[in-house]
Amino acid sequence: MIRRVSSTALGSLRSFKSCQFHGESLDSSVSPVLIPGVHVFHCPDVVGIVAKLSDCIAAKGGSIRGYDVFVPENNNVFYSRSEFVFDPVKWPRSQMAQDFQTIAQKFSALSSVVRVPSLDPKYKIALLLSKQDHCLVEMLHKWQDGKLPVDIACVISNHERAPNTHIMRFLQRHGISYHYLPTTDQNQIEEEILELVKDTDFLVLARYMQLLSGNFLKGYGKDVINIHHGLLPSFKGRHPAKQAFDAGVKLIGATTHFVTEELDSGPIIEQMVERVSHRDNLRSFVQKSEDLEKKCLMKAMKSYCELRVLPYGTHKTVVF
Amino acid sequence: MMLRRISERVSSSGFAKNWILKSSRFHGESLDSSVSPVLIPGVHVFHCQDAVGIVAKLSDCIAAKGGNILGYDVFVPENNNVFYSRSEFIFDPVKWPRNQVDQDFQTIAQTYGAMNSVVRVPSIDPKYKIALLLSKQDHCLVEMLHRWQDGKLPVDITCVISNHERASNTHVRRFLERHGIPYHYVSTTKENKREDEILEFVQDTDFLVLARYMQILSGNFLEGYGKDVINIHHGLLPSFKGGNPAKQAFDAGVKLIGATSHFVTEELDSGPIIEQMVESVSHRDNLRSFVQKSEDLEKKCLTKAIKSYCELRVLPYGTNKTVVF
Numbered sequence: 001m002i003r004r005v006s007s008t009a010l011g012s013l014r015s016f017k018s019c020q021f022h023g024e025s026l027d028s029s030v031s032p033v034l035i036p037g038v039h040v041f042h043c044p045d046v047v048g049i050v051a052k053l054s055d056c057i058a059a060k061g062g063s064i065r066g067y068d069v070f071v072p073e074n075n076n077v078f079y080s081r082s083e084f085v086f087d088p089v090k091w092p093r094s095q096m097a098q099d100f101q102t103i104a105q106k107f108s109a110l111s112s113v114v115r116v117p118s119l120d121p122k123y124k125i126a127l128l129l130s131k132q133d134h135c136l137v138e139m140l141h142k143w144q145d146g147k148l149p150v151d152i153a154c155v156i157s158n159h160e161r162a163p164n165t166h167i168m169r170f171l172q173r174h175g176i177s178y179h180y181l182p183t184t185d186q187n188q189i190e191e192e193i194l195e196l197v198k199d200t201d202f203l204v205l206a207r208y209m210q211l212l213s214g215n216f217l218k219g220y221g222k223d224v225i226n227i228h229h230g231l232l233p234s235f236k237g238r239h240p241a242k243q244a245f246d247a248g249v250k251l252i253g254a255t256t257h258f259v260t261e262e263l264d265s266g267p268i269i270e271q272m273v274e275r276v277s278h279r280d281n282l283r284s285f286v287q288k289s290e291d292l293e294k295k296c297l298m299k300a301m302k303s304y305c306e307l308r309v310l311p312y313g314t315h316k317t318v319v320f
Numbered sequence: 321m322m323l324r325r326i327s328e329r330v331s332s333s334g335f336a337k338n339w340i341l342k343s344s345r346f347h348g349e350s351l352d353s354s355v356s357p358v359l360i361p362g363v364h365v366f367h368c369q370d371a372v373g374i375v376a377k378l379s380d381c382i383a384a385k386g387g388n389i390l391g392y393d394v395f396v397p398e399n400n401n402v403f404y405s406r407s408e409f410i411f412d413p414v415k416w417p418r419n420q421v422d423q424d425f426q427t428i429a430q431t432y433g434a435m436n437s438v439v440r441v442p443s444i445d446p447k448y449k450i451a452l453l454l455s456k457q458d459h460c461l462v463e464m465l466h467r468w469q470d471g472k473l474p475v476d477i478t479c480v481i482s483n484h485e486r487a488s489n490t491h492v493r494r495f496l497e498r499h500g501i502p503y504h505y506v507s508t509t510k511e512n513k514r515e516d517e518i519l520e521f522v523q524d525t526d527f528l529v530l531a532r533y534m535q536i537l538s539g540n541f542l543e544g545y546g547k548d549v550i551n552i553h554h555g556l557l558p559s560f561k562g563g564n565p566a567k568q569a570f571d572a573g574v575k576l577i578g579a580t581s582h583f584v585t586e587e588l589d590s591g592p593i594i595e596q597m598v599e600s601v602s603h604r605d606n607l608r609s610f611v612q613k614s615e616d617l618e619k620k621c622l623t624k625a626i627k628s629y630c631e632l633r634v635l636p637y638g639t640n641k642t643v644v645f
Contacts, residue, residue: 072603253576316573
């Protein structure tokens with residue numbers, strides 16, 4: 001999960017506000033601009049965590065707008081996600097990070113992440129794909145529409161694309177680099193990929209058909225999200241739409257999950273289905289799978305960026 | 321694999337009586353054809369090699385006898401030279417007697433070398449006779465029995481067979497006794513599945529329903545029985561075959577769980593799928609709620625599959641798929 005907490009300073013914002021020339025006084029009757037923040041917390045369960053966390057927010061004048069707590073049966077862990085609004089003048093960003101950090105230490109938290117979307121830099125991601133690019137195109141268009149709150153560091157593929165293709169022109173227009181890394185030697189490739197992505201916050205495999213090794217995952221150290229156009233654990237591996245077609249199922253689906261060493265087996269984040277019948281042929285199975293893939297990946301990425309996804313047990317997730 | 325016997329019991333005496341009764345009305349009505357006939361519904365499914373003209377022939381057959389088609393489904397897959405149709409029509413059994421209906425469709429079936437031609441007139445033909453098999457978990461059976469009692473399951477329940485004993489004061493036993501349905505406790509061991517005895521009990525049924533029967537029926541049994549066997553599996557096949565699929569799903573951390581009704585083959589949980597249903601699960605679900613949701617889905621999925629089957633909507637497609645109109 002995301003471990004780095006961003007801490008941009010807010011000094012410049014305050015001096016600008018004190019220069020308003022509308023006859024308003026500079027005292028506290030000026031209505032403050034409240035901005036949203038999100039905090040997720042994951043620690044061993046004890047009495048009093050919610051009290052401490054909510055008090056921390058209230059003490060700095062923050063107002064909680066949403067609060068999700070989850071403590072599973074038979075499992076001594078605590079998860080919470082709070083959405084709140086606060087005045088960054090009263091509660092500076094760096095102070096916020098410190099305040100939550102203090103509580104995290106107190107409760108030996110496994111994870112404590114706070115995010116202020118309007119101040120913190122967007123998540124930096126790299127997208128990896130092979131030949132099929134419908135998922136990538138969907139990501140790029142949603143990103144362009146402002147619906148995917150990330151910065152795309154680069155696109156990496158083991159397939160070459162001519163400069164006059166839609167993708168290449170799009171990336172060029174937006175100044176996003178495209179790296180063609182043919183997979184002849186997987187080890188060598190992985191080193192190159194690591195070099196390209198080391199500054200990203202997480203990776204998205206949007207139909208990248210190469211298996212990333214345990215070494216790579218350890219070396220990268222951060223989350224890698226994959227989309228699989230099958231309803232895991234059914235139909236792992238290649239051509240899940242064809243596997244499903246041959247199996248005569250009446251429902252097909254897509255699954256977004258975290259990548260682990262084992263193919264298509266990491267903790268599941270999101271799943272979606274659609275009905276199929278005898279009237280569907282392989283073509284429509286594939287088409288429906290692709291439509292599901294795009295929606296499922298988008299939903300998972302959005303959840304992830306909103307700090308809704310947390311690890312649960314060895315291979316499950318909490319998704320608030 | 322699909323239903324091969326076309327029910328042929330015609331209650332001809334009933335019709336004659338009906339006609340005489342009608343002609344005895346003392347309301348000044350004449351006995352000519354201005355008496356509005358009673359139209360009854362019929363269903364015909366047809367499965368043969370594809371050729372030009374099948375729909376024309378089938379629809380003409382119905383029209384020629386004054387029948388009126390109210391619904392028609394045709395399916396001819398790409399790259400596959402087979403034809404499937406299912407027609408719903410209403411007809412006057414006076415103009416088109418039941419056994420004549422059989423004959424007329426049979427003629428067309430022969431013309432096209434049909435793999436399957438089944439006609440069913442629900443108000444005349446006897447209900448499908450079924451036997452229900454279960455082991456310890458009885459929520460599926462109870463659902464079937466209650467729906468049957470409510471008239472929502474158009475079958476006759478010949479008997480219930482289980483490899484678990486049930487005391488006579490249990491809800492299931494009392495229910496069955498009230499309705500005169502025998503309960504056969506056939507205990508099985510690893511060595512002896514007692515399939516011969518089961519065959520004996522079910523030989524007069526039209527199809528079998530395994531409602532959480534946890535024993536695998538052998539190829540010999542399936543061949544010996546010769547008719548369809550429908551199973552409900554509380555997992556989204558092909559995921560989570562075998563025992564405890566709800567727990568398998570829980571451990572796998574999936575976000576959707578489901579149930580699957582399918583035809584039984586020698587291989588466990590692998591026969592042609594008839595119906596599947598899903599429901600969302602999340603981190604907030606524990607094993608108990610996984611099981612509860614699975615059971616709810618099971619009941620709905622099995623009921624839907626049996627209903628489709630009884631309405632002649634389910635046909636074999638390829639080696640392990642189904643057409644479900």
